[in-house]
Amino acid sequence: MKCKFCGSNLGIEDEFCPHCGKPNDQFEGNRREMKEYKKELEDTKKEAKASSKKNSRLGRIIVIGVLASIIIAMLIGIHNYSDFDIRERNKNKRIDDYVSAHKDEIDATLTKLEDDRDYLAIDYLVLNYRLRSNSDYSEYNKVFTSSIMYRAVHDDILNIMDGFDGYDAKKDKDWCDNIAMYLLDYDVYVQPEYFDPNSSIHATGHAAYIKDCRMAIQDMVQVYFDLTNDQAHDMWLMNKEDLSEMLYSKCMDLYPEE
Secondary structure, three states: OEOOOOOOEOOOOOOEOOOOOOEOOOHHHHHHHHHHHHHHHHHHHHHHHHHHOOOOHHHHHHHHHHHHHHHHHHHHHHHHHHHHHHHHHHHHHHHHHHHHHOHHHHHHHHHHHHHOOOHHHHHHHHHHHOHHHOHHHHHHHHHHHHHHHHHHHHHHHHHHHHOOOOOOOOOHHHHHHHHHHHHHHHHHHOOHHHHOOOOOHHHHOOHHHHHHHHHHHHHHHHHHOOOOHHHHHHHHHOOHHHHHHHHHHHHHHHOOOO
16 A cells, blocks of 8 residues: 555555655545454354354354355455564564664764754654654654655655656646645644744754754745745745646746656
8 A cells, every 4th residue: 555645655554654744544444444344253253153043054054164264364364464564563673672772873863963954864864763653752753744844845846857766657747736735734734833932842942943944945946946035935825726836837947848
């Protein structure tokens, strides 16, 4: 299963994409189907038990055979999921153990990258060590999310300029749609707490990084799409459709598709 926003692999139990942080819109459906499957099995067991008291030996054998088939199919499904879960748990444990053993080194690296405003490097560090799911780094949540947004916009601009293997079906308009979505999501998922003087984020010292990251994204989009200062400043206030159309009109002049 792939994330519809960034194309990363998703597990059946992933509520949010571990790569871009966007919600997995199939999560609720998958969880609901598993609950229904379990209920169906329980109902079948009850029906089989009731039928066994009324039907002949042959009827009981048929019911038991059907029930056994369902159980076997379910066990196969559980086995497949279990294999995936076991591999993921083992992989996560190895990463967690490494982070725990090298925490001082990772903390120092993270602090330096934040001070240097190296947005891409922070995102890669987060992905490599899965720091977003590590409770020891919960205070960095907004820092990590803002870095993900920066990397997403950066990569989509590169896709427009140079193309990207594996995304042949996507056109420049699709990348402009993505960029518009990430720009407007920044103020939804990251920025509001910066404007709240009572927010705990100011106590962490990360607010300046978040503000600078937003400005870096604005500068990057302004440069690569040749926007005026007013256009760059006002793009945060536009709706997604108008922003995407503005970027695409610029894109057609600067980076015409082959």
